Amino acid sequence: MHKKFVPVLMLILVLLTMLACSSSNNNNESLQQTQIAIGVAQTSIAEGETQSKTQDAMNLESTQVAMQMTQTAMAAPQNNDQDSGAADNTDSGATQPTNTPIPQKAAATRFGPAVKWSGGGCNIACYFADVTGDGKADFIAHDNDGIYVLPSEGNTFGTHTKWTGGPVSCNNGCYFEDVTGDGKADFIAHDNDGINVSVSTGTGFAQYTNWTGGPVSCHKSCHFTDVTGDSKADFVAVDNDGIYVLPSNGSKFTAPEKWSGGGCNIACYFADATGDGKSDFIAHDNDGVYVLPSTGTTFGQHTNWTGGPGSCNVACYFEDMTGDGKADSVAHDNDGIYVMPSTGTNFGPYSNWTGGAIGCNKSCHMADATGDGRMDFIAVDNDGIYVVPAIE
Numbered sequence: 001m002h003k004k005f006v007p008v009l010m011l012i013l014v015l016l017t018m019l020a021c022s023s024s025n026n027n028n029e030s031l032q033q034t035q036i037a038i039g040v041a042q043t044s045i046a047e048g049e050t051q052s053k054t055q056d057a058m059n060l061e062s063t064q065v066a067m068q069m070t071q072t073a074m075a076a077p078q079n080n081d082q083d084s085g086a087a088d089n090t091d092s093g094a095t096q097p098t099n100t101p102i103p104q105k106a107a108a109t110r111f112g113p114a115v116k117w118s119g120g121g122c123n124i125a126c127y128f129a130d131v132t133g134d135g136k137a138d139f140i141a142h143d144n145d146g147i148y149v150l151p152s153e154g155n156t157f158g159t160h161t162k163w164t165g166g167p168v169s170c171n172n173g174c175y176f177e178d179v180t181g182d183g184k185a186d187f188i189a190h191d192n193d194g195i196n197v198s199v200s201t202g203t204g205f206a207q208y209t210n211w212t213g214g215p216v217s218c219h220k221s222c223h224f225t226d227v228t229g230d231s232k233a234d235f236v237a238v239d240n241d242g243i244y245v246l247p248s249n250g251s252k253f254t255a256p257e258k259w260s261g262g263g264c265n266i267a268c269y270f271a272d273a274t275g276d277g278k279s280d281f282i283a284h285d286n287d288g289v290y291v292l293p294s295t296g297t298t299f300g301q302h303t304n305w306t307g308g309p310g311s312c313n314v315a316c317y318f319e320d321m322t323g324d325g326k327a328d329s330v331a332h333d334n335d336g337i338y339v340m341p342s343t344g345t346n347f348g349p350y351s352n353w354t355g356g357a358i359g360c361n362k363s364c365h366m367a368d369a370t371g372d373g374r375m376d377f378i379a380v381d382n383d384g385i386y387v388v389p390a391i392e
């Protein structure tokens, strides 16, 4: 072969290589389109892969929690007091952040033994919400001289720090939810002059600003939960003539939008039962629990998710107990806490997760204090705070 043909051959080789790459790129594009078409399934896998990197750390943490549970199980008798005064607002710091990744763990199926996480209490009220932004719900003590935070360390509540400059009050209710969308729950005070928000900086609550521009009222109940699906908790008012949503834009609540003309016989709740990142309207009626899924701009068709009437002797909750991103139906009854896992289209068969009666001297709460994506039961008792973790 003549040497002068070599450059020509190389040119042909280069062209062939470019063609091959181009074809490969086309394949990649088709693959990408297929992945987009697969949608939810593909996203779950991607999130699972990310999650698996922290699996060892999570397992270690679980082991540590389990060890501590074993150590303190005898020192933490379950409280059988039925009159728990459990009128805990289920929306206070209990709603799972919508941007929490779906855990790779097996579904939780029961509660483990109670573990004492703090010997403290609260002068005015106790709350549990993730104000530091690490995925673990912190202990928030509303005391006479201000609000203190004891950050969750995964198996105990740490040192208490004052997060407000002085005493604070909420005329019509205090809430801790993330209205700015940064993963840190903010302090929401429903006052006579409107809704005042003190944004969490991760180490304190900033000076409050009025997010409604004037007084507001909810004739039946007020809620702060993300119904639009942008990770910012919106203001939801249950009024006499329906459900109004005032979406958060990150710095205020915008104009009210009527999302439903309906109401609830027994009580209204808002939680993401379908698992799409948007809180749904859950109506506890006399003949069952109805779910009206959020479309992001309204509440859709109502469907009876229980097929028959349900009751809760002590308190009802709608929270993700199993850890699959869908809020489950939870009934705190006299003989224990029953969980009916959400399938995404209904609430499945119930089972008793405590195996027996459990109560709270002062108040009962649901929040993910351990940070594994499953809500834990938290009892404020006379001698401190007990965490009852959801486990496999």
Ligand SMILES: [Ca+2]
Residues within 6 Å of the ligand: 177, 178, 179, 180, 181, 182, 183, 184, 185, 186, 199, 200
């Ligand atoms: Ca925030």
Ligand SMILES: [Ca+2]
Residues within 6 Å of the ligand: 225, 226, 227, 228, 229, 230, 231, 232, 233, 234, 247, 248
């Ligand atoms: Ca929102």
Ligand SMILES: [Ca+2]
Residues within 6 Å of the ligand: 271, 272, 273, 274, 275, 276, 277, 278, 279, 280, 293, 294
């Ligand atoms: Ca939903």
Ligand SMILES: [Ca+2]
Residues within 6 Å of the ligand: 367, 368, 369, 370, 371, 372, 373, 374, 375, 376, 389, 390
């Ligand atoms: Ca948990």
